[in-house]
Amino acid sequence: MTTVRPPISDFDDAFFWEGINSQKLLIQRCGDCSVLRHPPTPICANCGSMNNQATESAGKGSILTWIISQHPTEPDEEPRIVILVQLDEGTRIVSNLIDVAPTHDQVLNDKRVEVCFVDYDGTILPQFRLAEMQS
Amino acid sequence: MSGKRAVIAGIGHTEFSQNSGRSTMQLAAEASLASIRDAGFSPTEVDGTVTFSMDTNDELALIRSLGVPMLRFCARTRGGGGGASATVQLAAAAVESGQADAVLVYRAFNERSGHRFGQPVQANPDPVWNWASPFSLNTPAKVYSLTFQRYMYEFGLTNEDFGRYTVVARDWASTNPNAQFYERPITLQDHQDSRWIVEPILRKLDCCLESDGGVALLITTAERAAAHGSDAVPILASSAIQLEGGHEMFAYYHDDLCEYPEGRVLGEQLYRQAGITAADIDVAMIYENFSPIVFLQLEAFGFCGRGEASDFIKDGHIGRGGSLPTNTNGGLLGEGYIHGMNNIVEGVRQLRGTSSNQISGAEHVLVSAGRSGIILGR
Ligand SMILES: [Zn+2]
Numbered sequence: 001m002t003t004v005r006p007p008i009s010d011f012d013d014a015f016f017w018e019g020i021n022s023q024k025l026l027i028q029r030c031g032d033c034s035v036l037r038h039p040p041t042p043i044c045a046n047c048g049s050m051n052n053q054a055t056e057s058a059g060k061g062s063i064l065t066w067i068i069s070q071h072p073t074e075p076d077e078e079p080r081i082v083i084l085v086q087l088d089e090g091t092r093i094v095s096n097l098i099d100v101a102p103t104h105d106q107v108l109n110d111k112r113v114e115v116c117f118v119d120y121d122g123t124i125l126p127q128f129r130l131a132e133m134q135s
Numbered sequence: 136m137s138g139k140r141a142v143i144a145g146i147g148h149t150e151f152s153q154n155s156g157r158s159t160m161q162l163a164a165e166a167s168l169a170s171i172r173d174a175g176f177s178p179t180e181v182d183g184t185v186t187f188s189m190d191t192n193d194e195l196a197l198i199r200s201l202g203v204p205m206l207r208f209c210a211r212t213r214g215g216g217g218g219a220s221a222t223v224q225l226a227a228a229a230v231e232s233g234q235a236d237a238v239l240v241y242r243a244f245n246e247r248s249g250h251r252f253g254q255p256v257q258a259n260p261d262p263v264w265n266w267a268s269p270f271s272l273n274t275p276a277k278v279y280s281l282t283f284q285r286y287m288y289e290f291g292l293t294n295e296d297f298g299r300y301t302v303v304a305r306d307w308a309s310t311n312p313n314a315q316f317y318e319r320p321i322t323l324q325d326h327q328d329s330r331w332i333v334e335p336i337l338r339k340l341d342c343c344l345e346s347d348g349g350v351a352l353l354i355t356t357a358e359r360a361a362a363h364g365s366d367a368v369p370i371l372a373s374s375a376i377q378l379e380g381g382h383e384m385f386a387y388y389h390d391d392l393c394e395y396p397e398g399r400v401l402g403e404q405l406y407r408q409a410g411i412t413a414a415d416i417d418v419a420m421i422y423e424n425f426s427p428i429v430f431l432q433l434e435a436f437g438f439c440g441r442g443e444a445s446d447f448i449k450d451g452h453i454g455r456g457g458s459l460p461t462n463t464n465g466g467l468l469g470e471g472y473i474h475g476m477n478n479i480v481e482g483v484r485q486l487r488g489t490s491s492n493q494i495s496g497a498e499h500v501l502v503s504a505g506r507s508g509i510i511l512g513r
Contacts, residue, residue: 005273007265008258039266045379065285065392069271071255072332072339080271084281084387092388094266094281104335109288125269 002078006123012040015054023117025126026054027091038091059115060131061087066097066108085113085128098127138358141227143511144237144365145174145353146480151315151471154248155347162349163192163243164200170351171201175363176237181353183208183235185225187242187474189215197241208235212375214383214506215252216422217397219475221507224373226354236359242476243349251345267385275424276342278384280333283427285392287336290442294335296449297426298326301340301468303454304423308465311491315344316469341426346471350480368486368511371499372408375507376401383506393442395428397506398435405501409510413437417497418485419453419461420478422504423468429461432503455492463492475504482511 009017019026027036030044031051043050063083070079079102085093097113100106112131117124147169149155149162171178178201184194188211198206210225212218219242226238246252255273259265272278286292305321308314321340329339353365360367376397380388389396406412413436423429430444438459439447447453453461464470464481471477482500484490499512 004271005259005268007269008262010262010265013262013265039263065281065288067277067280067284067333067336069273069277070334071274072330082270082272082277082281084392094270094272094385094387096270107288109285123269 002080002120004120004123004125012042016040019054020117020124020126025057025059025115027057027087027089029053029055036089036091038093055089057087057089057115061085061113063097063108063111063113064092068102068104070102081108083108083113083128093126096125096127097130099129138356138361139231140357141230141354141370142357142360142365142367143223143352143370143479143483144355144360144363144367145170145172145176146351146483147171147173148350148473148477148480149348151313151346151348151473151477153315153347155245159243159245159249159349160192160196160200162245162347163197163241163351166243166349166351167197167201167239167241170353171239174353174355174360174365176353178202179204181237181239182206183226183229183238185210185212185222185238185240187212187215187218187222190242190244192241192243208238212507216424216475217383217504217506218375219422219504219507220373220479220502220509221375221504222476223352223354223370223479223509224375224507226352227370227373230354230356237353237355240352240354241349242474244474245347246472247345247347249347253342253345263382263385275384276332276337279425279428280336282386282392283336283425286427286431289393290445292445294338294341295323295327296445297341297430298323298338299448300426300429301326303448304462304466304469306454307463307492308469311464311470313491314465314470315346316465337425340468343424343467343472344469346473348471348473348477350473350476352479366487368483369513370509371512372405372510373508374401374404374408376404377506395431395435395505398432398503401503401506401508402436405508405510409499409512411499411510415499416459416501418463418482418494418500419459420482420500420502421461421466422475422478423462423466424472426468428505432505436501436503460492460494463490463494478502479509486511486513
């Protein structure tokens with residue numbers, strides 16, 4: 001059983017975690033100039049707008065980089081594959097790859113992934129699976 | 136050289152150990168007093184301080200131990216070890232502008248026997264950890280490895296390539312009596328036999344040596360140093376670079392994950408200020424919490440091309456007799472991790488001609504903490 005440290009929602013990212021709780025991967029979008037940004041910011045650096053909206057990501061992207069997270073000496077948790085995903089919309093997000101054995105004798109860079117939502121003992125996190133069709 | 140130019144007039148430090156057996160305040164005070172005396176100054180002449188925002192030694196508590204009657208300038212750097220060289224930038228700005236006459240820079244901690252930075256975070260220190268710790272990115276080794284992995288993938292490197300850096304660092308440390316790994320050189324096989332921290336990226340011997348200790352510098356102007364008979368080393372350039380989208384630890388949002396953009400811009404700033412190029416650097420002191428960060432910095436500062444650091448190291452450039460002796464004290468892996476400040480001390484020693492691993496004729500030394508840096512010179 002994977003135990004996760006829950007996020008501590010802040011004003012600026014509250015919409016993101018609310019979205020996750022309803023199984024939506026949201027990306028902050030400026031209501032005026034439409035620029036996407038993640039992690040969220042309180043003001044759009046592109047145009048100075050505070051009209052912060054969000055758009056739902058299609059949840060598809062590719063793995064830029066990955067590691068296997070496992071504490072070297074303490075049995076603190078099951079190994080998890082940590083990934084940095086380049087979403088097709090253009091922003092990046094840190095997440096985990098699930099349903100893949102956490103071994104390093106594989107190449108995961110640039111693999112296509114799709115979002116899913118997993119409830120870890122009350123904490124819902126966006127997670128990713130390898131996409132059915134690798135393109 | 137203008138008499139108003141800032142110089143490092145004094146250096147001081149405690150022993151570097153795994154258990155100092157005394158308070159961090161005592162470490163700070165010992166190092167501070169040593170640096171003031173080394174410069175030929177009296178504590179009564181110190182009127183400014185700079186330390187890290189992370190340092191736990193309060194300025195007012197420290198001056199009660201030193202006999203400094205008055206401070207008119209106190210500053211702290213942003214971030215963590217990336218700000219090591221920014222201490223010198225702040226102190227230099229203070230003395231060159233006349234805000235202070237003699238600035239004491241100090242950093243002291245019990246980072247091995249007390250709070251260890253390498254351990255998993257216990258609570259999200261700030262909201263940025265929401266994009267890491269729920270996904271098990273909870274130690275510096277893991278956080279940094281996520282970028283190192285792409286670098287390895289892109290250029291076909293293995294952990295052995297990183298090990299070649301450690302072998303060089305331990306060789307330098309082996310002849311530096313201040314180093315915790317004095318007289319303990321290693322082979323590449325020793326490196327490969329050390330346990331994994333983040334397989335297949337970092338082994339134990341790729342990680343800095345968490346340490347207890349204190350380091351201090353006394354920074355003043357050239358003319359004041361001359362009046363005190365200090366063996367002063369001029370600060371030819373100093374800068375600290377922050378880029379939009381960057382983060383001290385989570386360098387995940389820059390376009391190119393295989394470069395250190397803050398380092399590249401920092402190098403440009405430093406070379407311009409000093410009026411020199413990378414080819415003029417005789418000794419490089421490069422902050423390394425983990426060995427791969429040296430590779431990224433060698434490339435960022437233009438000592439070699441993109442993806443070429445592995446060959447640069449393999450070809451012997453950074454070791455004894457090489458074209459760019461690097462981390463000649465053994466660095467943070469070999470001498471000890473005093474948050475990068477001990478690398479500044481070594482830079483001063485190289486220019487004074489007093490290093491245990493003296494590079495003859497050294498005229499320009501780069502001391503980089505990645506996103507802050509200085510060039511010291513004669
Ligand atoms: Zn906007």
